[in-house]
Amino acid sequence: MKFELDITKSMKSGGEEFLLRSEFFSTDQTLVLFGPSGSGKTLTLKAIAGLLTPDRGYIKINGEVIFDARAGLNIPTRNRNIGYVFQDYALFPHLTVRENIAFGLKPLFGSLDAPLARRVEELIEIFGLGMLAGQKPGALSGGQQQRTALARALAPSPKLLLLDEPFSALDQPLRIRMRNELAKVLKAFDIPMIMVTHDSDDVEKFAETVVVYRNGRVANIYSASSILDAGHDLTETLHRQVALAYE
Template identity: 75%
Template sequence: MDRAVVLFGPSGSGKTLTLRSIAGMLTPDQGYIKVNGDVVFDSSANVNVPTRRRKVGYVFQDYALFPHLTVIENISFGLKPLIGRLMPKDVHRVEELIDVFGLGKVAGQKPISLSGGQQQRTALARALAPSPKLLLLDEPFSALDQPLRIRMRNELAKVLEKFGIPTIMVTHDADDVESFAETIVVYCNGNVANVLSVNDIAESGQGLTETLQGQVAQAYE
């Protein structure tokens, strides 16, 4: 798959359901799902790999940080063994992520005292901590005001480039598509209406925003 796939379409069109199915939070009635070539769900073969074994990082729309845990505890959560402390390599991983996301000054604080941008960075760091094979982002900028949204887009782009992790993002914002997408999956009424290549759109001379608007309008005809 391309390293940056965006699921685009109006609210309620099925984008988040797709994301949760990939993560294993929902079980489809039928079909199959592959993550980096590994089958994690196949209804015909009775395969349904548990979420914790799919090696998928997930950032929720509202970030879903644990309110009773500090920033460093939130980031460490997916690395903690059932008994005992973090391994030295995991401690180093958490420290690396705190440094990458600029969270050192707030590492001991709880989510309620963080800004929207700091909450998003913490959620991203938590998702990346176990070194997932795939990162899923559910409208990661929708809770941010416009100036912060622009800045966080730039920060996220740098982080994804640094870690080189394949990403699927859900959005209905054309600016998100323009910033991140290599491939665009257009949704409408619970179905995939089209799959578009950003390079193909650029080579055709069409504008990306106009193309997306046309795709959605056509899907509703």
């Protein structure tokens, strides 16, 4: 994946102003946006998805421009073909597992055609949700909700998967298992991914490129393999960078 982003966004909340200044470039398959809470990671992810409109700049995926403020180009979220898994999974509580997965595939009016219906059933099988397909999110465990949210995000065959703190709502043993499951999913679907996290274990598991955020800005960009090849500890390197945000 070739990914280019250079955006600026000014926001106000409670009389405080926050300036996001995000710029990075990568040709790796998996990127991790790493840093403390409130440093601009999720805002960047929302801008990529089209859920936030930057004031200035551009976003390109594999050479395709999906946002360019100067040119007045802002491709709607529904047309960007990007899968998004929210931190709280954002499943529709009134829909079953099957209906949640099918949601992004359904036309505005009418029902799924046969090929799309088969796609939904395949994803239910792949994610081990067969016994739960008729259940609603309130009856699911955290891991089951996450698998449902992943299946829903992957149903339209997106060109890019965005994950916002995907393991933060899980306890430690389940977090470890779900990391392994996600790694298998990424390999099976061969899909590029950008993940937001402040957990260095996520970085070690997934990152090829690590973009470190601090106070609304990109503080550093690392190749995970180059850090390890140089004999440095990846976690210690990242923690030193993040610690600067609190000085």
